[in-house]
Amino acid sequence: xxxxxxxxxxxxxxxxxxxxxxxxxxxxxxxxxxxxxxxxxxxxxxxxxxxxxxxxxxxxxxxxxxxxxxxxxxxxxxxxxxxxxxxxxxxxxxxxxxxxxxxxxxxxxxxxxxxxxxxxxxxxxxxxxxxxxxxxxxxxxxxxxxxxxxxxxxxxxxxxxxxxxxxxxxxxxxxxxxxxxxxxxxxxxxxxxxxxxxxxxxxxxxxxxxxxxxxxxxxxxxxxxxxxxxxxxxxxxxxxxxxxxxxxxxxxxxxxxxxxxxxxxxxx
Amino acid sequence: xxxxxxxxxxxxxxxxxxxxxxxxxxxxxxxxxxxxxxxxxxxxxxxxxxxxxxxxxxxxxxxxxxxxxxxxxxxxxxxxxxxxxxxxxxxxxxxxxxxxxxxxxxxxxxxxxxxxxxxxxxxxxxxxxxxxxxxxxxxxxxxxxxxxxxxxxxxxxxxxxxxxxxxxxxxxxxxxxxxxxxxxxxxxxxx
Numbered sequence: 001x002x003x004x005x006x007x008x009x010x011x012x013x014x015x016x017x018x019x020x021x022x023x024x025x026x027x028x029x030x031x032x033x034x035x036x037x038x039x040x041x042x043x044x045x046x047x048x049x050x051x052x053x054x055x056x057x058x059x060x061x062x063x064x065x066x067x068x069x070x071x072x073x074x075x076x077x078x079x080x081x082x083x084x085x086x087x088x089x090x091x092x093x094x095x096x097x098x099x100x101x102x103x104x105x106x107x108x109x110x111x112x113x114x115x116x117x118x119x120x121x122x123x124x125x126x127x128x129x130x131x132x133x134x135x136x137x138x139x140x141x142x143x144x145x146x147x148x149x150x151x152x153x154x155x156x157x158x159x160x161x162x163x164x165x166x167x168x169x170x171x172x173x174x175x176x177x178x179x180x181x182x183x184x185x186x187x188x189x190x191x192x193x194x195x196x197x198x199x200x201x202x203x204x205x206x207x208x209x210x211x212x213x214x215x216x217x218x219x220x221x222x223x224x225x226x227x228x229x230x231x232x233x234x235x236x237x238x239x240x241x242x243x244x245x246x247x248x249x250x251x252x253x254x255x256x257x258x259x260x261x262x263x264x265x266x267x268x
Numbered sequence: 269x270x271x272x273x274x275x276x277x278x279x280x281x282x283x284x285x286x287x288x289x290x291x292x293x294x295x296x297x298x299x300x301x302x303x304x305x306x307x308x309x310x311x312x313x314x315x316x317x318x319x320x321x322x323x324x325x326x327x328x329x330x331x332x333x334x335x336x337x338x339x340x341x342x343x344x345x346x347x348x349x350x351x352x353x354x355x356x357x358x359x360x361x362x363x364x365x366x367x368x369x370x371x372x373x374x375x376x377x378x379x380x381x382x383x384x385x386x387x388x389x390x391x392x393x394x395x396x397x398x399x400x401x402x403x404x405x406x407x408x409x410x411x412x413x414x415x416x417x418x419x420x421x422x423x424x425x426x427x428x429x430x431x432x433x434x435x436x437x438x439x440x441x442x443x444x445x446x447x448x449x450x451x452x453x454x455x456x457x458x459x
Binding site for chain 1: 299342349350351352353354357360364368369371372374375377378380381382384385395397398399400401417419420439440441442448449451452454455
């Protein structure tokens with residue numbers, strides 16, 4: 001940010017001892033490194049680790065040094081056959097770009113009053129933001145660990161018939177596939193008929209849910225006359241769950257799925 | 269047990285139950301409910317005022333604490349639950365022959381943290397914060413029912429939005445989302 005700091009920065013780059021660093025990385029068995037590398041949750045995580053390791057100030061990152069370290073790690077991940085997520089490479093490119101920007105002297109023609117923007121600024125902001133969520137993830141980890149030391153009573157027989165489970169879209173796809181399979185075996189005479197549109201189907205579906213309060217999805221699919229209608233019905237169900245205050249419920253796991261209007265409030 | 273409390277609440281209970289009786293009924297219902305039972309539901313089922321139910325629950329809590337019971341009445345995911353005390357986990361686990369269940373991976377925990385604090389949040393927004401694709405983490409969280417979809421965002425491409433579920437509150441021992449520490453509280457760690 002201050003011009004003095006900018007003058008110091010390139011100096012640091014040239015005093016960087018590349019060979020010394022290489023030696024340090026290659027110590028330890030490959031397995032050990034693999035484990036350690038696998039621990040990084042993402043490029044920002046790796047970057048934070050490297051900054052810590054260098055005991056560098058996050059607001060004044062020695063970009064050249066950290067970039068070299070970072071690139072070395074990513075290369076190492078490749079040689080160790082760890083599939084390197086594209087995001088790690090994107091970050092490498094970002095770092096190199098910042099590094100090259102910092103090597104450029106400031107435009108002497110630039111007006112004096114113009115605020116000099118540190119090329120590292122955006123990255124620092126992202127790192128700080130990311131670090132908050134990394135800490136929050138740690139907090140969640142602690143909470144769930146504590147929670148695992150608390151036990152509720154064991155399941156009793158009536159539990160399964162009591163509670164309503166929120167069925168997911170995955171459950172409904174399973175049901176749909178079953179019906180589709182059954183329909184395939186039925187031999188039908190093909191009669192040209194007017195196709196029902198998706199919006200019509202949604203309207204029908206809405207009316208049925210409203211009338212019957214609880215609509216059995218399976219039964220609804222079974223009413224369909226053709227495969228095309230069935231697919232339309234399926235899309236209508238997905239659409240209505242997504243956009244309307246309708247939820248999918250099950251009386252028990254793998255039980256029949258019902259569509260139900262959500263009675264006010266937030267639902268889940 | 270304490271006559272003064274009993275008479276005090278007796279006036280408020282609609283169904284002309286004594287406090288001791290209400291405490292006992294509330295205890296029974298919290299016990300049989302297989303997921304946290306809300307004050308609202310208790311009040312509806314028993315035809316009592318919410319105040320009376322709340323008083324009964326806190327009376328019950330005090331009673332458990334008072335005799336250092338192995339059980340506790342806790343508020344979780346907006347409802348009440350009977351559970352064992354944390355300190356007894358070793359013995360309970362030994363009896364149940366269970367081990368702590370598989371923990372979430374680091375990427376999944378991070379993704380969950382972002383969703384918990386930024387909900388409703390889209391995949392691109394999560395990517396922006398984490399700097400890495402979170403597709404498999406989101407899949408895991410959906411399968412574990414810790415997160416739910418929250419409709420589409422009214423923006424280019426209509427990306428799906430995600431939020432935390434009731435299961436999230438239960439598994440992380442939270443009364444509600446406001447019990448999470450503020451995200452800004454994690455800031456000072458940067459130094």
